[in-house]
Amino acid sequence: MDRIRPGVAPVYTPRTPRVVAARRLQRRRERDETGLFLAEGPQAVREARAVPGCVTELFATTAGAQRYPELVDDDTSMVTDDALAALAETVQPQGLVAVCRQPHRTLEAALTRRPRLVAILADVRDPGNAGTVLRTADAAGAAAVIFAGAAVDPYNGKAVRASAGSLFHVDVVRAADAAAVVAAVREAGITVLAADPYGATDLDALADSGGLDGPTAWLFGSEAHGLPTELSTAADARVSVPIHGRAESLNLAAAAAVCLYASAKAHRGGTP
Amino acid sequence: MDRIRPGVAPVYTPRTPRVVAARRLQRRRERDETGLFLAEGPQAVREARAVPGCVTELFATTAGAQRYPELVDDDTSMVTDDALAALAETVQPQGLVAVCRQPHRTLEAALTRRPRLVAILADVRDPGNAGTVLRTADAAGAAAVIFAGAAVDPYNGKAVRASAGSLFHVDVVRAADAAAVVAAVREAGITVLAADPYGATDLDALADSGGLDGPTAWLFGSEAHGLPTELSTAADARVSVPIHGRAESLNLAAAAAVCLYASAKAHRGGTP
Numbered sequence: 308m309d310r311i312r313p314g315v316a317p318v319y320t321p322r323t324p325r326v327v328a329a330r331r332l333q334r335r336r337e338r339d340e341t342g343l344f345l346a347e348g349p350q351a352v353r354e355a356r357a358v359p360g361c362v363t364e365l366f367a368t369t370a371g372a373q374r375y376p377e378l379v380d381d382d383t384s385m386v387t388d389d390a391l392a393a394l395a396e397t398v399q400p401q402g403l404v405a406v407c408r409q410p411h412r413t414l415e416a417a418l419t420r421r422p423r424l425v426a427i428l429a430d431v432r433d434p435g436n437a438g439t440v441l442r443t444a445d446a447a448g449a450a451a452v453i454f455a456g457a458a459v460d461p462y463n464g465k466a467v468r469a470s471a472g473s474l475f476h477v478d479v480v481r482a483a484d485a486a487a488v489v490a491a492v493r494e495a496g497i498t499v500l501a502a503d504p505y506g507a508t509d510l511d512a513l514a515d516s517g518g519l520d521g522p523t524a525w526l527f528g529s530e531a532h533g534l535p536t537e538l539s540t541a542a543d544a545r546v547s548v549p550i551h552g553r554a555e556s557l558n559l560a561a562a563a564a565v566c567l568y569a570s571a572k573a574h575r576g577g578t579p
Numbered sequence: 580m581d582r583i584r585p586g587v588a589p590v591y592t593p594r595t596p597r598v599v600a601a602r603r604l605q606r607r608r609e610r611d612e613t614g615l616f617l618a619e620g621p622q623a624v625r626e627a628r629a630v631p632g633c634v635t636e637l638f639a640t641t642a643g644a645q646r647y648p649e650l651v652d653d654d655t656s657m658v659t660d661d662a663l664a665a666l667a668e669t670v671q672p673q674g675l676v677a678v679c680r681q682p683h684r685t686l687e688a689a690l691t692r693r694p695r696l697v698a699i700l701a702d703v704r705d706p707g708n709a710g711t712v713l714r715t716a717d718a719a720g721a722a723a724v725i726f727a728g729a730a731v732d733p734y735n736g737k738a739v740r741a742s743a744g745s746l747f748h749v750d751v752v753r754a755a756d757a758a759a760v761v762a763a764v765r766e767a768g769i770t771v772l773a774a775d776p777y778g779a780t781d782l783d784a785l786a787d788s789g790g791l792d793g794p795t796a797w798l799f800g801s802e803a804h805g806l807p808t809e810l811s812t813a814a815d816a817r818v819s820v821p822i823h824g825r826a827e828s829l830n831l832a833a834a835a836a837v838c839l840y841a842s843a844k845a846h847r848g849g850t851p
Contacts, residue, residue, distance in 0.1 A: 552717040560830075560833055565840045568840075575823075
Protein backbone atom coordinates (compact mmCIF):
# COMPACT_ATOMS: atom_id res chain seq x y z
CA MET A 308 0.00 0.00 0.00
CA ASP A 309 2.93 2.29 0.64
CA ARG A 310 4.53 1.56 -2.69
CA ILE A 311 3.35 3.58 -5.60
CA ARG A 312 4.96 3.40 -9.01
CA PRO A 313 6.13 6.71 -10.46
CA GLY A 314 3.86 7.97 -13.20
CA VAL A 315 0.74 6.86 -11.36
CA ALA A 316 -1.49 9.57 -9.88
CA PRO A 317 0.00 11.28 -6.78
CA VAL A 318 -1.31 9.98 -3.50
CA TYR A 319 0.46 11.49 -0.48
CA THR A 320 -0.94 14.82 0.58
CA PRO A 321 0.43 17.33 3.10
CA ARG A 322 -1.68 15.57 5.75
CA THR A 323 -0.43 12.06 5.05
CA PRO A 324 1.34 10.95 8.28
CA ARG A 325 4.62 10.11 6.48
CA VAL A 326 4.71 13.56 4.94
CA VAL A 327 3.88 15.16 8.26
CA ALA A 328 6.65 13.18 9.95
CA ALA A 329 9.21 14.04 7.27
CA ARG A 330 8.29 17.69 7.41
CA ARG A 331 9.21 17.78 11.10
CA LEU A 332 12.82 17.29 9.99
CA GLN A 333 12.88 20.98 9.13
CA ARG A 334 13.36 21.43 12.88
CA ARG A 335 16.76 20.83 14.45
CA ARG A 336 15.42 18.96 17.46
CA GLU A 337 13.70 16.45 15.24
CA ARG A 338 16.85 16.01 13.16
CA ASP A 339 18.98 15.50 16.27
CA GLU A 340 16.56 12.94 17.70
CA THR A 341 16.09 10.88 14.56
CA GLY A 342 19.51 11.22 12.92
CA LEU A 343 17.69 12.08 9.69
CA PHE A 344 17.46 15.21 7.53
CA LEU A 345 15.95 16.47 4.29
CA ALA A 346 17.75 17.00 1.01
CA GLU A 347 15.85 18.70 -1.78
CA GLY A 348 16.28 19.00 -5.52
CA PRO A 349 17.85 16.67 -8.07
CA GLN A 350 21.49 17.54 -7.37
CA ALA A 351 21.29 16.80 -3.64
CA VAL A 352 19.21 13.66 -4.22
CA ARG A 353 21.73 12.42 -6.78
CA GLU A 354 24.65 12.96 -4.38
CA ALA A 355 22.74 11.31 -1.53
CA ARG A 356 21.88 8.33 -3.74
CA ALA A 357 25.61 7.82 -4.31
CA VAL A 358 26.12 7.23 -0.57
CA PRO A 359 25.03 3.65 0.22
CA GLY A 360 22.09 3.52 2.62
CA CYS A 361 21.83 7.28 2.93
CA VAL A 362 18.40 7.86 1.39
CA THR A 363 15.65 6.33 3.50
CA GLU A 364 12.72 7.73 1.53
CA LEU A 365 12.33 9.76 -1.63
CA PHE A 366 9.27 11.92 -2.20
CA ALA A 367 8.55 12.93 -5.79
CA THR A 368 5.81 14.71 -7.67
CA THR A 369 4.72 13.22 -10.97
CA ALA A 370 6.54 16.02 -12.76
CA GLY A 371 9.72 15.42 -10.72
CA ALA A 372 9.62 11.69 -11.40
CA GLN A 373 9.15 12.28 -15.11
CA ARG A 374 11.95 14.81 -15.29
CA TYR A 375 14.47 12.75 -13.29
CA PRO A 376 13.58 9.11 -14.06
CA GLU A 377 17.11 7.99 -13.10
CA LEU A 378 16.53 9.11 -9.51
CA VAL A 379 13.16 7.46 -8.81
CA ASP A 380 12.25 3.80 -8.49
CA ASP A 381 9.40 1.59 -7.31
CA ASP A 382 10.06 2.64 -3.71
CA THR A 383 9.64 6.35 -4.43
CA SER A 384 6.74 7.93 -2.53
CA MET A 385 4.64 9.91 -4.96
CA VAL A 386 3.22 13.12 -3.53
CA THR A 387 0.97 15.97 -4.54
CA ASP A 388 2.50 19.34 -5.43
CA ASP A 389 1.16 20.65 -2.12
CA ALA A 390 2.86 17.89 -0.15
CA LEU A 391 6.18 18.56 -1.88
CA ALA A 392 5.85 22.27 -1.24
CA ALA A 393 5.28 21.49 2.45
CA LEU A 394 8.42 19.35 2.59
CA ALA A 395 10.62 21.78 0.69
CA GLU A 396 12.08 25.02 2.02
CA THR A 397 12.78 26.47 -1.42
CA VAL A 398 10.23 27.57 -3.98
CA GLN A 399 11.76 25.45 -6.74
CA PRO A 400 12.74 22.03 -5.37
CA GLN A 401 12.09 20.56 -8.84
CA GLY A 402 9.77 17.90 -7.57
CA LEU A 403 12.14 15.90 -5.34
CA VAL A 404 12.78 15.77 -1.58
CA ALA A 405 14.68 12.93 0.11
CA VAL A 406 14.81 11.85 3.73
CA CYS A 407 18.47 10.99 4.40
CA ARG A 408 20.51 9.46 7.18
CA GLN A 409 23.00 11.97 8.59
CA PRO A 410 26.31 10.76 7.17
CA HIS A 411 28.69 12.24 9.73
CA ARG A 412 31.58 10.39 11.30
CA THR A 413 33.35 10.57 14.61
CA LEU A 414 36.46 12.74 14.82
CA GLU A 415 38.51 9.62 15.46
CA ALA A 416 37.24 7.94 12.30
CA ALA A 417 37.95 11.04 10.22
CA LEU A 418 41.49 11.36 11.60
CA THR A 419 42.23 7.69 11.04
CA ARG A 420 41.92 8.39 7.32
CA ARG A 421 44.92 10.76 7.61
CA PRO A 422 43.43 13.84 5.94
CA ARG A 423 45.93 16.29 4.46
CA LEU A 424 43.49 19.18 4.51
CA VAL A 425 40.76 19.82 7.09
CA ALA A 426 38.42 22.73 7.84
CA ILE A 427 37.20 23.33 11.40
CA LEU A 428 34.18 25.63 11.75
CA ALA A 429 34.12 26.80 15.37
CA ASP A 430 30.87 28.45 16.40
CA VAL A 431 29.99 29.37 12.80
CA ARG A 432 26.32 30.21 13.14
CA ASP A 433 25.15 31.18 9.68
CA PRO A 434 23.99 28.08 7.79
CA GLY A 435 24.62 29.66 4.38
CA ASN A 436 28.21 30.49 5.34
CA ALA A 437 28.78 27.04 6.81
CA GLY A 438 27.44 25.28 3.73
CA THR A 439 29.48 27.51 1.43
CA VAL A 440 32.70 26.79 3.34
CA LEU A 441 31.90 23.07 3.22
CA ARG A 442 31.52 23.32 -0.58
CA THR A 443 34.75 25.32 -0.91
CA ALA A 444 36.64 22.89 1.36
CA ASP A 445 35.50 19.99 -0.82
CA ALA A 446 36.59 21.84 -3.98
CA ALA A 447 40.00 22.56 -2.43
CA GLY A 448 40.45 18.88 -1.70
CA ALA A 449 39.72 18.82 2.03
CA ALA A 450 38.87 15.36 3.32
CA ALA A 451 37.04 16.46 6.46
CA VAL A 452 35.01 19.40 7.72
CA ILE A 453 34.45 19.62 11.47
CA PHE A 454 31.49 21.53 12.91
CA ALA A 455 32.74 22.42 16.38
CA GLY A 456 31.44 24.16 19.45
CA ALA A 457 28.20 26.04 18.92
CA ALA A 458 28.41 25.73 15.12
CA VAL A 459 25.22 25.49 13.11
CA ASP A 460 23.73 22.07 12.41
CA PRO A 461 25.28 20.93 9.10
CA TYR A 462 21.92 19.31 8.28
CA ASN A 463 20.04 22.60 8.49
CA GLY A 464 18.19 22.97 5.19
CA LYS A 465 19.97 26.16 4.20
CA ALA A 466 23.39 24.66 5.01
CA VAL A 467 22.56 21.56 2.99
CA ARG A 468 21.56 23.67 0.00
CA ALA A 469 24.62 25.94 0.24
CA SER A 470 26.89 22.89 0.37
CA ALA A 471 25.62 21.95 -3.12
CA GLY A 472 26.17 18.24 -2.51
CA SER A 473 29.54 18.52 -0.76
CA LEU A 474 27.90 17.39 2.48
CA PHE A 475 27.89 13.92 0.87
CA HIS A 476 31.51 14.09 -0.36
CA VAL A 477 33.66 14.85 2.67
CA ASP A 478 33.84 13.47 6.19
CA VAL A 479 31.49 15.68 8.20
CA VAL A 480 32.24 15.66 11.93
CA ARG A 481 30.28 17.25 14.76
CA ALA A 482 32.02 17.95 18.03
CA ALA A 483 30.78 20.08 20.89
CA ASP A 484 34.20 20.76 22.40
CA ALA A 485 36.19 22.88 19.96
CA ALA A 486 39.31 22.92 22.17
CA ALA A 487 39.30 19.13 22.29
CA VAL A 488 39.06 19.06 18.49
CA VAL A 489 42.11 21.30 18.11
CA ALA A 490 44.06 19.12 20.56
CA ALA A 491 43.08 15.87 18.82
CA VAL A 492 43.85 17.22 15.36
CA ARG A 493 47.30 18.42 16.46
CA GLU A 494 47.86 15.08 18.22
CA ALA A 495 47.23 13.42 14.84
CA GLY A 496 50.20 15.33 13.39
CA ILE A 497 48.15 17.95 11.57
CA THR A 498 49.21 21.60 11.84
CA VAL A 499 46.30 23.74 13.04
CA LEU A 500 46.22 27.26 11.56
CA ALA A 501 43.77 29.78 13.00
CA ALA A 502 42.41 32.12 10.32
CA ASP A 503 42.51 35.42 12.20
CA PRO A 504 42.38 38.93 10.71
CA TYR A 505 44.73 40.03 13.49
CA GLY A 506 47.08 37.07 13.18
CA ALA A 507 50.80 37.88 13.10
CA THR A 508 51.59 35.34 10.38
CA ASP A 509 50.94 36.52 6.81
CA LEU A 510 49.34 33.88 4.60
CA ASP A 511 51.50 34.61 1.55
CA ALA A 512 54.73 34.57 3.58
CA LEU A 513 53.70 31.30 5.21
CA ALA A 514 52.94 29.72 1.85
CA ASP A 515 56.24 30.92 0.36
CA SER A 516 58.23 29.51 3.28
CA GLY A 517 56.71 26.04 2.90
CA GLY A 518 54.53 26.41 5.97
CA LEU A 519 51.51 25.02 4.15
CA ASP A 520 53.20 21.99 2.65
CA GLY A 521 52.27 19.48 5.37
CA PRO A 522 48.90 18.24 6.60
CA THR A 523 46.93 21.31 7.65
CA ALA A 524 43.67 22.06 9.44
CA TRP A 525 42.24 25.56 9.03
CA LEU A 526 40.32 26.84 12.02
CA PHE A 527 37.59 29.38 11.24
CA GLY A 528 35.50 31.32 13.76
CA SER A 529 32.09 32.91 13.57
CA GLU A 530 31.52 35.82 11.20
CA ALA A 531 30.27 37.97 14.05
CA HIS A 532 32.80 37.23 16.76
CA GLY A 533 35.80 35.56 15.13
CA LEU A 534 37.66 32.92 17.12
CA PRO A 535 37.67 32.89 20.91
CA THR A 536 41.17 33.74 22.11
CA GLU A 537 41.63 30.46 23.94
CA LEU A 538 40.99 28.63 20.68
CA SER A 539 43.17 30.74 18.36
CA THR A 540 46.06 30.62 20.81
CA ALA A 541 45.77 26.82 20.93
CA ALA A 542 46.52 26.69 17.21
CA ASP A 543 50.05 26.34 15.84
CA ALA A 544 49.82 29.81 14.29
CA ARG A 545 47.37 32.66 13.80
CA VAL A 546 47.35 33.45 10.10
CA SER A 547 45.94 36.55 8.44
CA VAL A 548 44.91 36.94 4.83
CA PRO A 549 46.60 40.18 3.73
CA ILE A 550 44.30 43.15 3.15
CA HIS A 551 45.77 45.20 0.31
CA GLY A 552 42.98 47.73 -0.16
CA ARG A 553 40.84 49.63 2.28
CA ALA A 554 38.39 46.86 3.19
CA GLU A 555 38.37 46.23 6.91
CA SER A 556 38.27 42.47 6.49
CA LEU A 557 37.06 39.64 4.30
CA ASN A 558 33.85 37.79 5.01
CA LEU A 559 34.15 34.25 6.30
CA ALA A 560 33.45 32.46 3.02
CA ALA A 561 35.97 34.57 1.08
CA ALA A 562 38.69 34.22 3.73
CA ALA A 563 38.11 30.48 3.86
CA ALA A 564 38.36 30.22 0.07
CA VAL A 565 41.70 32.05 0.03
CA CYS A 566 43.16 30.00 2.91
CA LEU A 567 41.95 26.60 1.69
CA TYR A 568 43.14 27.23 -1.86
CA ALA A 569 46.54 28.41 -0.61
CA SER A 570 46.84 25.01 1.07
CA ALA A 571 45.61 23.20 -2.03
CA LYS A 572 48.26 24.92 -4.15
CA ALA A 573 51.00 24.16 -1.62
CA HIS A 574 49.98 20.49 -1.44
CA ARG A 575 50.22 20.19 -5.18
CA GLY A 576 53.65 21.76 -5.39
CA GLY A 577 52.35 24.93 -6.97
CA THR A 578 54.61 27.03 -4.82
CA PRO A 579 58.27 26.23 -5.40
CA MET B 580 13.02 74.43 11.18
CA ASP B 581 14.66 71.49 9.48
CA ARG B 582 17.66 71.56 11.78
CA ILE B 583 17.33 69.72 15.01
CA ARG B 584 20.25 69.24 17.34
CA PRO B 585 21.01 65.66 18.34
CA GLY B 586 19.89 64.90 21.84
CA VAL B 587 16.72 66.92 21.46
CA ALA B 588 13.45 65.00 21.28
CA PRO B 589 12.98 63.12 17.96
CA VAL B 590 10.71 64.87 15.50
CA TYR B 591 10.54 63.12 12.13
CA THR B 592 8.03 60.30 12.01
CA PRO B 593 7.46 57.67 9.30
CA ARG B 594 4.93 60.04 7.74
CA THR B 595 7.19 63.10 7.60
CA PRO B 596 7.60 63.88 3.86
CA ARG B 597 11.41 63.76 3.98
CA VAL B 598 11.29 60.32 5.55
CA VAL B 599 8.71 59.17 3.02
CA ALA B 600 10.87 60.48 0.17
CA ALA B 601 14.04 58.85 1.51
CA ARG B 602 12.24 55.57 2.00
CA ARG B 603 11.39 55.46 -1.70
CA LEU B 604 15.12 54.94 -2.32
CA GLN B 605 14.61 51.32 -1.34
CA ARG B 606 13.26 50.98 -4.89
CA ARG B 607 15.67 50.78 -7.81
CA ARG B 608 13.66 53.11 -10.05
CA GLU B 609 13.79 55.84 -7.45
CA ARG B 610 17.53 55.34 -7.00
CA ASP B 611 18.13 55.48 -10.76
CA GLU B 612 16.05 58.63 -11.14
CA THR B 613 17.56 60.55 -8.22
CA GLY B 614 21.14 59.26 -8.24
CA LEU B 615 20.79 58.70 -4.50
CA PHE B 616 20.74 55.62 -2.27
CA LEU B 617 20.53 54.60 1.37
CA ALA B 618 23.40 53.45 3.56
CA GLU B 619 22.54 52.12 6.99
CA GLY B 620 24.47 51.51 10.17
CA PRO B 621 27.54 53.22 11.64
CA GLN B 622 30.14 51.48 9.47
CA ALA B 623 28.53 52.46 6.17
CA VAL B 624 27.79 55.98 7.40
CA ARG B 625 31.39 56.40 8.51
CA GLU B 626 32.72 55.27 5.12
CA ALA B 627 30.24 57.52 3.29
CA ARG B 628 31.22 60.48 5.47
CA ALA B 629 34.82 60.00 4.33
CA VAL B 630 33.78 60.64 0.71
CA PRO B 631 33.41 64.42 0.26
CA GLY B 632 29.85 65.44 -0.62
CA CYS B 633 28.54 61.89 -0.55
CA VAL B 634 26.08 62.11 2.37
CA THR B 635 23.18 64.43 1.56
CA GLU B 636 21.17 63.70 4.71
CA LEU B 637 21.71 61.67 7.84
CA PHE B 638 18.77 60.33 9.84
CA ALA B 639 19.48 59.32 13.43
CA THR B 640 17.49 58.20 16.41
CA THR B 641 18.38 59.71 19.77
CA ALA B 642 20.03 56.44 20.75
CA GLY B 643 22.01 56.34 17.49
CA ALA B 644 23.17 59.93 17.93
CA GLN B 645 24.24 59.25 21.49
CA ARG B 646 26.09 56.08 20.57
CA TYR B 647 27.91 57.57 17.57
CA PRO B 648 28.41 61.26 18.40
CA GLU B 649 31.30 61.51 15.93
CA LEU B 650 28.95 60.79 13.03
CA VAL B 651 26.15 63.28 13.78
CA ASP B 652 26.16 67.06 13.66
CA ASP B 653 23.73 69.99 13.71
CA ASP B 654 22.47 69.01 10.25
CA THR B 655 21.48 65.51 11.33
CA SER B 656 17.75 64.81 10.98
CA MET B 657 16.52 63.30 14.21
CA VAL B 658 13.85 60.63 13.76
CA THR B 659 11.63 58.39 15.84
CA ASP B 660 12.47 54.71 16.16
CA ASP B 661 9.53 53.98 13.86
CA ALA B 662 10.84 56.32 11.19
CA LEU B 663 14.28 54.73 11.33
CA ALA B 664 12.76 51.26 11.12
CA ALA B 665 10.86 52.39 8.02
CA LEU B 666 14.05 53.66 6.37
CA ALA B 667 16.16 50.63 7.26
CA GLU B 668 16.02 47.22 5.63
CA THR B 669 17.74 45.43 8.50
CA VAL B 670 16.41 44.87 11.98
CA GLN B 671 19.48 46.39 13.65
CA PRO B 672 20.61 49.53 11.78
CA GLN B 673 21.92 50.89 15.10
CA GLY B 674 20.03 54.12 14.79
CA LEU B 675 21.61 55.58 11.64
CA VAL B 676 20.56 55.75 7.99
CA ALA B 677 22.16 58.12 5.46
CA VAL B 678 20.96 59.32 2.08
CA CYS B 679 24.04 59.27 -0.16
CA ARG B 680 24.96 60.39 -3.66
CA GLN B 681 25.86 57.40 -5.84
CA PRO B 682 29.65 57.64 -6.10
CA HIS B 683 30.20 55.75 -9.34
CA ARG B 684 32.50 56.92 -12.11
CA THR B 685 32.53 56.46 -15.85
CA LEU B 686 34.56 53.59 -17.27
CA GLU B 687 36.86 56.10 -18.91
CA ALA B 688 37.58 57.87 -15.63
CA ALA B 689 38.30 54.58 -13.89
CA LEU B 690 40.66 53.44 -16.66
CA THR B 691 42.49 56.76 -16.68
CA ARG B 692 43.67 55.94 -13.19
CA ARG B 693 45.51 52.90 -14.62
CA PRO B 694 44.18 50.23 -12.26
CA ARG B 695 46.35 47.14 -11.88
CA LEU B 696 43.47 44.96 -10.68
CA VAL B 697 39.82 45.20 -11.77
CA ALA B 698 36.73 43.03 -11.25
CA ILE B 699 33.97 42.98 -13.86
CA LEU B 700 30.64 41.56 -12.73
CA ALA B 701 28.69 40.66 -15.86
CA ASP B 702 25.01 39.97 -15.28
CA VAL B 703 25.59 39.08 -11.61
CA ARG B 704 22.07 39.23 -10.27
CA ASP B 705 22.33 38.40 -6.58
CA PRO B 706 22.96 41.57 -4.55
CA GLY B 707 24.58 39.68 -1.69
CA ASN B 708 27.05 38.02 -4.07
CA ALA B 709 27.78 41.28 -5.85
CA GLY B 710 28.41 43.14 -2.60
CA THR B 711 30.62 40.34 -1.30
CA VAL B 712 32.74 40.31 -4.46
CA LEU B 713 33.06 44.10 -4.22
CA ARG B 714 34.32 43.73 -0.65
CA THR B 715 36.75 40.97 -1.64
CA ALA B 716 38.01 42.95 -4.64
CA ASP B 717 38.72 45.91 -2.36
CA ALA B 718 40.56 43.66 0.10
CA ALA B 719 42.63 42.17 -2.73
CA GLY B 720 43.65 45.66 -3.81
CA ALA B 721 41.40 46.12 -6.85
CA ALA B 722 40.99 49.77 -7.83
CA ALA B 723 37.76 49.36 -9.79
CA VAL B 724 34.70 47.11 -9.85
CA ILE B 725 32.52 47.27 -12.95
CA PHE B 726 28.85 46.26 -12.83
CA ALA B 727 28.20 45.30 -16.44
CA GLY B 728 25.28 44.15 -18.54
CA ALA B 729 22.24 43.13 -16.52
CA ALA B 730 24.15 43.13 -13.22
CA VAL B 731 22.35 44.07 -10.04
CA ASP B 732 22.24 47.71 -8.97
CA PRO B 733 25.32 48.21 -6.73
CA TYR B 734 23.20 50.58 -4.63
CA ASN B 735 20.65 47.91 -3.80
CA GLY B 736 20.41 47.81 -0.01
CA LYS B 737 21.56 44.23 0.29
CA ALA B 738 24.53 44.85 -2.01
CA VAL B 739 25.51 47.93 -0.02
CA ARG B 740 25.41 45.98 3.22
CA ALA B 741 27.36 43.01 1.80
CA SER B 742 30.04 45.39 0.51
CA ALA B 743 30.72 46.42 4.14
CA GLY B 744 31.86 49.89 3.11
CA SER B 745 33.94 48.87 0.09
CA LEU B 746 31.38 50.56 -2.17
CA PHE B 747 32.96 53.80 -0.94
CA HIS B 748 36.58 52.64 -1.40
CA VAL B 749 36.91 51.55 -5.00
CA ASP B 750 35.87 53.06 -8.33
CA VAL B 751 32.40 51.62 -8.96
CA VAL B 752 31.42 51.68 -12.63
CA ARG B 753 28.08 50.81 -14.20
CA ALA B 754 27.99 49.90 -17.88
CA ALA B 755 25.12 48.33 -19.78
CA ASP B 756 27.23 46.89 -22.60
CA ALA B 757 29.49 44.20 -21.14
CA ALA B 758 31.18 43.48 -24.48
CA ALA B 759 32.11 47.15 -24.81
CA VAL B 760 33.57 47.04 -21.29
CA VAL B 761 35.78 44.09 -22.16
CA ALA B 762 36.95 45.82 -25.33
CA ALA B 763 37.70 49.11 -23.54
CA VAL B 764 39.55 47.41 -20.70
CA ARG B 765 41.72 45.45 -23.13
CA GLU B 766 42.29 48.62 -25.14
CA ALA B 767 43.65 50.17 -21.94
CA GLY B 768 46.35 47.49 -21.82
CA ILE B 769 44.72 45.37 -19.14
CA THR B 770 44.57 41.61 -19.62
CA VAL B 771 40.99 40.35 -19.28
CA LEU B 772 40.66 36.90 -17.72
CA ALA B 773 37.26 35.19 -17.76
CA ALA B 774 36.66 33.11 -14.64
CA ASP B 775 35.09 30.03 -16.17
CA PRO B 776 34.72 26.58 -14.55
CA TYR B 777 35.25 25.07 -18.01
CA GLY B 778 38.17 27.31 -18.94
CA ALA B 779 41.20 25.58 -20.44
CA THR B 780 43.73 27.66 -18.51
CA ASP B 781 44.44 26.48 -14.96
CA LEU B 782 44.70 29.30 -12.43
CA ASP B 783 47.71 27.85 -10.60
CA ALA B 784 49.62 27.18 -13.83
CA LEU B 785 48.85 30.69 -15.05
CA ALA B 786 50.08 32.21 -11.79
CA ASP B 787 53.26 30.12 -11.83
CA SER B 788 54.07 31.14 -15.41
CA GLY B 789 53.81 34.85 -14.60
CA GLY B 790 50.50 35.24 -16.40
CA LEU B 791 49.04 37.24 -13.52
CA ASP B 792 51.94 39.66 -13.10
CA GLY B 793 50.59 42.48 -15.29
CA PRO B 794 47.45 44.62 -14.97
CA THR B 795 44.51 42.22 -14.87
CA ALA B 796 40.73 42.43 -15.01
CA TRP B 797 38.78 39.41 -13.81
CA LEU B 798 35.49 38.84 -15.58
CA PHE B 799 32.83 37.05 -13.52
CA GLY B 800 29.42 35.86 -14.75
CA SER B 801 26.16 35.20 -13.00
CA GLU B 802 25.94 32.41 -10.44
CA ALA B 803 23.05 30.80 -12.32
CA HIS B 804 24.25 31.03 -15.91
CA GLY B 805 27.97 31.78 -15.85
CA LEU B 806 29.39 33.96 -18.61
CA PRO B 807 27.75 34.22 -22.02
CA THR B 808 30.03 32.56 -24.61
CA GLU B 809 30.47 35.74 -26.64
CA LEU B 810 31.82 37.46 -23.55
CA SER B 811 34.15 34.74 -22.28
CA THR B 812 35.62 34.25 -25.74
CA ALA B 813 36.29 38.00 -25.96
CA ALA B 814 38.59 37.70 -22.94
CA ASP B 815 42.31 37.05 -23.28
CA ALA B 816 41.91 33.68 -21.58
CA ARG B 817 39.29 31.53 -19.90
CA VAL B 818 40.68 30.55 -16.52
CA SER B 819 39.40 27.82 -14.21
CA VAL B 820 39.99 27.50 -10.50
CA PRO B 821 41.10 23.88 -10.08
CA ILE B 822 38.59 21.56 -8.38
CA HIS B 823 40.59 19.03 -6.36
CA GLY B 824 37.75 17.29 -4.56
CA ARG B 825 34.34 16.15 -5.72
CA ALA B 826 32.53 19.49 -5.62
CA GLU B 827 31.06 20.34 -8.99
CA SER B 828 32.11 23.96 -8.77
CA LEU B 829 32.76 26.88 -6.44
CA ASN B 830 30.16 29.52 -5.80
CA LEU B 831 30.76 32.93 -7.30
CA ALA B 832 32.06 34.63 -4.16
CA ALA B 833 34.53 31.84 -3.39
CA ALA B 834 35.81 31.63 -6.98
CA ALA B 835 36.21 35.41 -7.07
CA ALA B 836 38.16 35.37 -3.79
CA VAL B 837 40.60 32.75 -5.10
CA CYS B 838 41.11 34.52 -8.45
CA LEU B 839 41.48 38.03 -7.04
CA TYR B 840 43.90 36.91 -4.34
CA ALA B 841 45.97 34.96 -6.87
CA SER B 842 46.37 38.28 -8.71
CA ALA B 843 47.14 40.16 -5.51
CA LYS B 844 49.90 37.70 -4.67
CA ALA B 845 51.36 37.87 -8.18
CA HIS B 846 51.33 41.68 -8.12
CA ARG B 847 53.27 41.69 -4.90
CA GLY B 848 55.88 39.26 -6.11
CA GLY B 849 54.66 36.47 -3.88
CA THR B 850 55.11 33.96 -6.66
CA PRO B 851 58.71 33.81 -7.85
